[in-house]
Amino acid sequence: MSRVQGLDRKRLSCARLCFTALLLRNTGVSHGALRVAVQRWSDHCLQRRARGVESFRTRVAWRPSALVNAAPVCRVFSSHGEGCEAGSAPSAQPERDGLLERCQQGRLLSTPQKRRLSQLCDLLLERNRHVNLTAIRTEPEVYEKHFVDSLRFVDIIETLCTGVSGERPRLAASNHFRLLDLGSGGGFPGLVLGIARPSWELVLLDATRKKCDWLREAVEALQLSNVSVIWDRAELAAHKPALREAFDFVVARAVARLPALSELALPFVRIGGYFLAAKEYRREASTVGDVHWPELASAMRSIEANGGRYMRTVATDTDGAPTACSTDMDDHRRVIVIVHKQHPTPSMYPRAPGVPERKPL
Numbered sequence: 157m158s159r160v161q162g163l164d165r166k167r168l169s170c171a172r173l174c175f176t177a178l179l180l181r182n183t184g185v186s187h188g189a190l191r192v193a194v195q196r197w198s199d200h201c202l203q204r205r206a207r208g209v210e211s212f213r214t215r216v217a218w219r220p221s222a223l224v225n226a227a228p229v230c231r232v233f234s235s236h237g238e239g240c241e242a243g244s245a246p247s248a249q250p251e252r253d254g255l256l257e258r259c260q261q262g263r264l265l266s267t268p269q270k271r272r273l274s275q276l277c278d279l280l281l282e283r284n285r286h287v288n289l290t291a292i293r294t295e296p297e298v299y300e301k302h303f304v305d306s307l308r309f310v311d312i313i314e315t316l317c318t319g320v321s322g323e324r325p326r327l328a329a330s331n332h333f334r335l336l337d338l339g340s341g342g343g344f345p346g347l348v349l350g351i352a353r354p355s356w357e358l359v360l361l362d363a364t365r366k367k368c369d370w371l372r373e374a375v376e377a378l379q380l381s382n383v384s385v386i387w388d389r390a391e392l393a394a395h396k397p398a399l400r401e402a403f404d405f406v407v408a409r410a411v412a413r414l415p416a417l418s419e420l421a422l423p424f425v426r427i428g429g430y431f432l433a434a435k436e437y438r439r440e441a442s443t444v445g446d447v448h449w450p451e452l453a454s455a456m457r458s459i460e461a462n463g464g465r466y467m468r469t470v471a472t473d474t475d476g477a478p479t480a481c482s483t484d485m486d487d488h489r490r491v492i493v494i495v496h497k498q499h500p501t502p503s504m505y506p507r508a509p510g511v512p513e514r515k516p517l
């Protein structure tokens with residue numbers, strides 16, 4: 157029982173200690189998933205008690221598939237036959253699903269996908285109480301600022317793949333893409349894309365060990381067989397043959413300014429693939445192409461030196477599909493910058509750790 161010492165004793169007793177002990181006997185249960193499961197279950201018990209329902213005879217059933225995969229997800233049943241999956245609260249699900257309605261891709265998710273996002277929200281909020289993964293601490297914010305914001309990549313990637321825009325028909329033949337989430341942090345956009353598109357292979361890269369520990373824990377708890385995690389700096393990982401120019405798409409959000417980020421990201425992109433950077437657009441004095449945006453203007457040199465060509469910037473903070481940005485665009489809009497990889501990246505890039513940020517090209 158020493159592994160669960162951090163848990164609130166009152167909640168634990170409510171959730172039945174025997175349940176915890178049973179779970180711990182099975183190897184492979186991650187501590188985080190267990191804590192969330194127990195807390196969810198205890199909340200459920202307390203709510204029922206408040207409603208005057210006293211009798212509980214809990215039993216734990218293991219899904220046969222979970223045992224086979226050694227990735228246990230437990231189902232907990234009350235004597236009345238109600239069940240809840242580890243980490244998700246049945247009562248909160250409809251409200252949470254409502255938060256996904258704000259975006260087209262959110263509306264299109266299946267019920268199991270929505271449930272997985274709900275589990276992810278629980279796991280993240282719980283883990284964030286002990287490890288600083290994100291400044292966002294409430295459920296609606298997790299949905300709006302992490303989930304919906306991450307889902308906005310889906311439309312753009314699929315448009316580029318199917319060649320609807322006339323630029324990229326080649327990827328359409330297969331639905332299997334390899335994507336790298338550079339500086340994944342708490343798992344955004346990578347974990348959300350992995351849930352939304354199981355046929356995409358996602359690699360989440362981050363330089364911070366505790367973030368990678370969290371990412372691995374989340375991947376295991378959510379049983380995301382299409383997602384893997386690498387703990388490394390982009391400056392070093394990009395020189396490894398298995399990773400260099402090995403991805404159809406590299407996505408990044410809130411990692412670095414565009415000049416440095418282009419040097420970190422483009423070496424991973426295969427020729428013909430794309431680098432997509434989520435950014436906050438701020439209109440200022442200078443002009444590049446169709447966008448008044450100094451950060452983008454200062455990145456052109458680095459984009460070209462690394463074999464890329466700036467394609468366009470799309471606004472993603474609307475309800476529907478992404479739209480091309482225009483010169484009269486409002487300030488402070490969420491945008492995604494699209495860069496096409498056209499030539500091999502010279503072997504000197506990316507430079508040594510820290511140099512791309514200190515001395516952008």
Ligand code: SAH
Pocket residue numbers: 338339340341342343344345361362363364367388389390391408409410411420
């Ligand atoms: N993409 C996430 C996290 C942003 S915080 C989100 O939008 O929520 C930036 C993350 O990038 C941090 O976790 C940091 O460890 C990682 N990072 C910064 N520079 C990096 C580098 N050179 N190589 C790998 N990861 C890096």
